[in-house]
Amino acid sequence: MSKLAIFGGNPAIRSPLQPFRTMSERERQAVIEVIDDDCLSGFYGSWGDKFLGGPKVRAFEEAWALRFNCQHAVTVNSATTALIAAIGAAGVGPGDEVIVPPYTMSATAIAPLVYGGIPVFADIEDDTYCLDIDSVRKAITPRTRAIIVVNLFGHPARLHELRKLADERGIVLIEDNAQSPLAQEYGRYAGTIGHIGVFSLNYHKHIHTGEGGICATDDANLAFRMQLIRNHGENVVEGFNVTDLTNLVGFNFRMTELSAAVGLVQLERADELVGRRVALAEALTKGVSDLTGIIPPTVRRDCTHVYYAWILRLDEEYLGITRDAFSRALAAEGFPHGVGYVRPLYLLPLFQQRIAIGRQGFPFNLGAPDYSRGICPVAEKLHEHELLSFETCAFDVSEGQVHQLVDAIRKVHANRTELRDLQEVTNA
C-alpha cells in the first residue's frame, strides 16, 4: 500500500467531508407558515387552554407519540431540560441517589443535581458501551430513586432487563435516548421502554430543530408533572387540583411553534434521515470487518443500531502500537475522528471538588459518593486506550468517500509497524 500521509504520502481522503444537511424545502415552508401566522409561541404560563402550548407544539407531540408508540410526548427546549423535567417528575429529592453511566454527555449526570440528587456512577459494557447491569445492581442502595440509562452512540442499553430490575426495586428508569431515535430492543423503540425516555433535537442529532427535546412516557401522571415543570407549574396547581406539590417548582422549558413546525417535518423524514446514517455506518463496518485488532460496532441480538456515532475499538496489544499512534496516522489520512468519546464524567472538576449547588458541597454532603479514579475501570480503559469515534451524524459522505474512509483505516492498519517509531518519538 502507499506511503502513510503522516510520513509524507498522499492522504487517503482527498477532499474534506461535507457537513450533514437535514433541512429541506419542507422545513422552510413550515417555518414560513408559522411566521405568517405571527404567533411564534402558543404558551401561557398560567391556567387556561394555552398552558399546554400552541397548535404546532401539540400536533408535534401527538405525531411523536404516534410514531414512537407511546402514550404521551412532552416537548421541551432541549434534552438537558427534558432530563431535568424527568428527574423532577420522578420525585428525586435532596440526598436521593440516581445511578448514571460515566460515559455520556454531561447533562445525563448533571440533571439529578438540580433537585439535590446525588449521581452514582455504574460502569459500562465493553461491547455496547452502555450501562452494565451487574454494575447497576451493585450500585443500588435504599436511597436509589432513579436510574438514567443512556442508549449510547445509537445502540439500546439492556432496557427490558433494566426496566424489570427498576420495577422490582421501586426505582424510576429514565432513558437518555438523545443518540438513539428509532433504535429498537425486542421490537420496541428505545426511549419508550423506561418509565420516561428523553430525546434530543439539537443540531447535532439525527433529527433536529436547532435546539429541542422530548420526554416520552406511557404514564399520564409523569407526563402531567413534566408539563407542570415545563411551564411554571406553581401557577396552575390549584386550577388542576394538584395536591402533591413535590418538585413542581416550574421553569420555562417551552418549545416554540417554529421549532415544533420544523420538528413535525423532521419526524416525518426520520426514517430517511436515520437511514442515511445507518447505511454509512454499515458500509464502514463492512469495509473493515476482516481486519484483526480492530473491532467495529457490535449490534446485540434483538437490537437495532442507529449509529449516532461509529465507534472502533482497537486492541493495542494485537496491533503492536498505541491507539493514539493509530489515531495520529488516521488523522493525517484526513479521517475526522475523536480519540475516545468523553472523559468519564466523575473526573470532571464538579465531581472531584464536589462543588455543585452553593459552596458547602451540596448535594454531595448528603451522602458519601465515590468519585475516585478507577470506580468504572471499563469506561476508563475504553476511553483512554481503545476507542476511536467517528461522528456519523455530522457528515454527508458520498459513496466514493466511504471507500476513501475505509481505505484510510486499511492503510494505517497495513502500515502500522512503521508507526512504532513514531510512538517511541512521541513517548520520549
Ligand SMILES: *Cc1c(COP(=O)(O)O)cnc(C)c1O
Ligand atoms: C446531546 C445529548 C444530550 C443533551 O442534549 P441537548 O438537547 O443538547 O440538551 C444529553 N444526553 C446525550 C447522551 C446527548 O448525546
